[in-house]
Amino acid sequence: MDDLTYRLPQKRVIRTELPGPASRALTERRKASVAAGVGSSVPVYAADADGAVVVDVDGNSLLDFGSGIAVTSIGASNPAVTQAVSEQAQHFTHTCFMVTPYEGYVAVAEQLATLTPGNHEKRSVLFNSGAEAVENAVKVARLATGRQAVVAFDHAYHGRTNLTMALTAKTMPYKARFGPFAPEIYRMPMSYPFRDDPDRTGEQSAHDVIDRMEKQIGTDTIAAVVIEPIQGEGGFIVPATGFLPTLVDWCRANGIVFIADEVQTGFARTGDWFACEYEGIVPDIITMAKGIAGGMPLAAITGRAELLDAVHPGGLGGTFGGNPVACAAALAAIDTMRANDLPARACEIEAIALPRLRGLANDVDVIGDVRGRGAMLAIEFVRAGTTEPDPALTKAVAARAFDQGLILLTCGTYGNVIRLLPPLVITEDALLDGISVIEQVVRNTADDQR
CATH class of the missing domain: 3.40.640.10 (Type I PLP-dependent aspartate aminotransferase-like (Major domain))
Known part of the structure; x- marks a missing residue:
């Protein structure tokens, strides 16, 4: 996908604290007008998006591994x-x-x-x-x-x-x-x-x-x-x-x-x-x-x-x-x-990401399983050395990844799964960057719990 052109640079750029002042202001407006039963995974508000990047109202560029829950597979503003x-x-x-x-x-x-x-x-x-x-x-x-x-x-x-x-x-x-x-x-x-x-x-x-x-x-x-x-x-x-x-x-x-x-x-x-x-x-x-x-x-x-x-x-x-x-x-x-033969591209994403994620699982004792197919991959977190689900660690991993400018979604009956749903048009550099963030955050979070 590196031969595609994008309106926005396909990389993470953090310009303010997260959430920034404009997102915080929108949150206050939201509280007064949007029903509390509607939740959001991250506390920032989108102003622009392209390919695998979401730019918030404060100008921060976030790498999107959620694709609007598997919706923007061809990018968030595909020109066609x-x-x-x-x-x-x-x-x-x-x-x-x-x-x-x-x-x-x-x-x-x-x-x-x-x-x-x-x-x-x-x-x-x-x-x-x-x-x-x-x-x-x-x-x-x-x-x-x-x-x-x-x-x-x-x-x-x-x-x-x-x-x-x-x-x-x-x-x-x-x-x-x-x-x-x-x-x-x-x-x-x-x-x-x-x-x-x-x-x-x-x-x-x-x-x-x-x-x-x-x-x-x-x-x-x-x-x-x-x-x-x-x-x-x-x-x-x-x-x-x-x-x-x-x-x-x-x-x-x-x-x-x-x-x-x-x-x-x-x-x-x-x-x-x-x-x-x-x-x-x-x-x-x-x-x-x-x-x-x-x-x-x-x-x-x-x-x-x-x-x-x-x-x-x-x-x-x-x-x-x-x-x-x-x-x-x-x-x-x-x-x-x-x-763009995106089914084949999904297989390429799997070939790049899955070995890295399984290598990470071998290095830490808080990952029970890495699974998935194509660009629909998951990490299931457990309490160290057991198969007991660890939703608290999962939530912490997602929050810390967001602090680094990476959007990750959680899921699972037990709330202990991180799911990876990158756009199928993601560049290889952006994909590798996101995986590196996951590796760093998981290792740090696991160390903190010891």
């Missing part, structure tokens, strides 16, 4: 996307596809049919957010099968609407006191290699899940199995090889819709266009958002034609779903991913 947005906005910003349709929506659906796994006939519907996509995928599965039960997994995250909160596993902060939740949701154990019996195969774990589903729910009542091929908020958990294919085969044999939630993993993030491709999985329905449109709000479900076409006209949609400006951004983003 900004041009496409500008050109579309000059014609019309909205008509509502359900009222007066337009070509951009159709073109995005055509692209998704090409990009998503499988050669079967497909249909797509566009929405605004990942949660909407998941919720509508479940709607389709229930209608098409005539069944009600939906299976989700431990450590899962699928959104903050009522149904997707029910599918989500973690209580705080996502579910606490927001119930009652949608019924007929059943939770099963997830394959979590770091915390599972090391002798247990993915196939064995999947067969245990299948046995539970058959006994506790009943095969003929299950409409869908919903799973993230690599879990996101739950801790970037990569299931053991064989776990997902075994579940897919069982779903196919029993008329159950297999829904792959690729909201965070999709669009080149894991080294393939979609994470389920790694084991050759072809979902019945795939949900997408985040990286699809270069930062514009857009989401989608793409699935087997017979499933999506089973829904009556008017049963799917939404006022802003597939907004024309967002569609233009998506088409430009997909072209950019293809032109």
